[in-house]
Amino acid sequence: MEIHPKTLQIFEILSKGQIISYNSSNSEIRGLYSIIESEENYNHLYEYFKGIGFVLEKGDEYFYFSRQESKVNLERKIEMAYKWIDIIDFFKTYDSAFGDGYRFTPSDILSKVNVDAELESKLEGLKKYTGKENYSEIIDKILAMLVNDTFIELENEITRQYKVLSSFKYLEQLVLTINIHPIEDINPTKNEILK
Numbered sequence: 001m002e003i004h005p006k007t008l009q010i011f012e013i014l015s016k017g018q019i020i021s022y023n024s025s026n027s028e029i030r031g032l033y034s035i036i037e038s039e040e041n042y043n044h045l046y047e048y049f050k051g052i053g054f055v056l057e058k059g060d061e062y063f064y065f066s067r068q069e070s071k072v073n074l075e076r077k078i079e080m081a082y083k084w085i086d087i088i089d090f091f092k093t094y095d096s097a098f099g100d101g102y103r104f105t106p107s108d109i110l111s112k113v114n115v116d117a118e119l120e121s122k123l124e125g126l127k128k129y130t131g132k133e134n135y136s137e138i139i140d141k142i143l144a145m146l147v148n149d150t151f152i153e154l155e156n157e158i159t160r161q162y163k164v165l166s167s168f169k170y171l172e173q174l175v176l177t178i179n180i181h182p183i184e185d186i187n188p189t190k191n192e193i194l195k
Helices: 007-012 027-037 039-051 073-093 106-113 117-125 135-148 168-177 191-194
Strands: 055-058 062-066 153-158 161-164
Touching: 007 027, 007 039, 007 055, 007 135, 027 039, 027 062, 039 055, 073 117, 073 135, 073 168, 106 117, 106 135, 106 168, 117 135
Parallel strands: none
Antiparallel strands: 055 062, 153 161
16 A cells, blocks of 8 residues: 555644644645545545554545544543534524634624623633633634634634634534434333333
């Protein structure tokens, strides 16, 4: 099996828990996406990374690593899922269209927080993830988390305009895959048991 010359670069990004998205403003990241997207390259990279304990996963216009997790790591991931659910809920309350390709500035969000009590309440709930009290600082900290995990990127430093990357779909899929059964489904009635 021939290893692609960009394998190390791909590994360095994905092993940090980051995601390679097709619509990144960074041409280098888009180039890596194109390399992985090729079916032949994907199959070679999948087998190579599998051999060193990583699973190359293919999302909807993004790639990431997954691994088998111990119970302790699984519990940590569940706690992280709660955080991401709260963050997604905040941004979808801000604008239901918030997703792949969406552009915004922190000042846009702050303006809406000042006139929307529900959004303000949800921002208050994000304090626990940031350790910040000031709304502007909370938003900046949340945006830094999203940038660090490659779900958004700063597109224009002067205007502070951000762009939502296709990898944000990963978070949306996380929420959609949570399946909570109504209580009546868990405790069938006597008639349902007899059927």
